[in-house]
Amino acid sequence: MNGRERPEPRLVPHDGAERLARDTARRVLEVLESAQDERGEATLLLTGGSMGTRVVEELARQPEVQAVDWSRVNVWWSDERFLPGADSERNGVQAADAWDDSLELDWDRVHPVAGSDEIDTAAAAAEDYREELAAAAEMEGTPGALPRFDVALLSLGPDTHVASLFPGRQDVLRSDRTVFAVADSPKPPPTRVTLSLPAINSADRVWLLVSGTAKAGALAAVRRPGATPVEAPGSAVRGVHETLWLVTEDALPGVPEDPTPN
Template identity: 85%
Template sequence: MSAETRPQPRLVPHDGADSLARDTARRVLEVLESAQDERGEATLLLTGGSMGTRVVEELANHGDAPVVDWSRVNVWWSDERFLPGADPERNGVQAADVWDDTLELTWDRVHPVAGSDEIDTVDAAAEDYREELAAAAEQEGSVTGLPRFDVALLSLGPDTHVASLFPGRQDVLRTDASVFAVTDSPKPPPARVTMSLEAVNSADRVWLLVSGAAKAEALAAIRRPAVTPVEAPGSAARGTRETLWLVTEDALPGVPEDPDRHRG
């Protein structure tokens, strides 16, 4: 499905970070419940960053969390820092810390990226994650090499990056691998594992989290007419069924108001 045939992003403002985290958690719960009603399981693609972690915390503590059978939820990460497995800077560790034991996940369904103390190189970690994805896809009967992602959460960086796909780099356009290594990230640490934009965009729903005045320029950049994925990777994040930009109002100055902003 080309970007032109996908639904256009819809901007949904919130009055602050707390409201954004709560609303996103509520939306995630609705999607997971619906997916389980449809096919018995659900799959969530998580992101890092402070807002991504806050959403996970809200999921764990939300009053409606029990509507989801968490033992049948599959969890993946769109990117990860290549650090030791228990390093607190890793996205998976931050999520686990706020998830704790509140939600009864089946740990065989939770898929962290291998850490630097578990596998020799970042390239090997990327290959290992590709193989995990392919195995899950085969089990589902998918021929794409990817399992079905019901919803992918992404955080927009102040430079417009998403996952570990940074502006000004041609690897934003890579289609030869669903997961690959980044060895020279402009943000520390330099070694990371990331899903390709194509892999992220295979999700039914892609929701971009944008919180804080520091993200206002990035949000304006991804909304510029004719902006390219290389110029602003976040501009090209698109779900097959839905794309939401879930933003705080302090990130909105200078951004044209979306005509559908009051619908969501």
């Protein structure tokens, strides 16, 4: 943004999880279509969690879905559990299970993190993903070590974590690597691979998904003035051009519908 401050997050409440998943899927399609119109391809940074999976499921159900050329969509993940490649607990496996085969991706453009049965250590998997990201950036002519992410979807954990960036840990501030290994996650499984906060914040748009009363405390924490990345990692996510907190009303009691949804 040419040195200017990034826009502050905009809160967009929704009447329930179904509405949140449907409207987010519609927003994703609009961004992907616009990106392809601009430069011929589009890139989506996916998250884990139940709401992230529901958004993936909803994509094929939207009337606008065929406006996107899925063979020209690049897919990456903000974090992954270091488990065997086909393990059902992996974010990539859950997304693949939710994906509708009518949306014909070019699988060479889909970039899962290497599993524990494919590479020796999480540190090696992080290095491999870092190199893959840098190669994609070089191929598309993007300056730096990351390709252009048109939109990053993130789920907010009940402890305010995003990706595998957990509160109370100094590695939330890590900026020396775009991707790094987490050896002792407080949430099982303990070993993970995650994008750094600067890498996530390189996305044009960052959308934080928050659903359910169990997330109300976390949402209040990330919205608190003065919250720090170490205290509440979710408070520090900012897209280059847009940051949306896409929430259900039960996670934010008493807030009316967004009067001007788009």
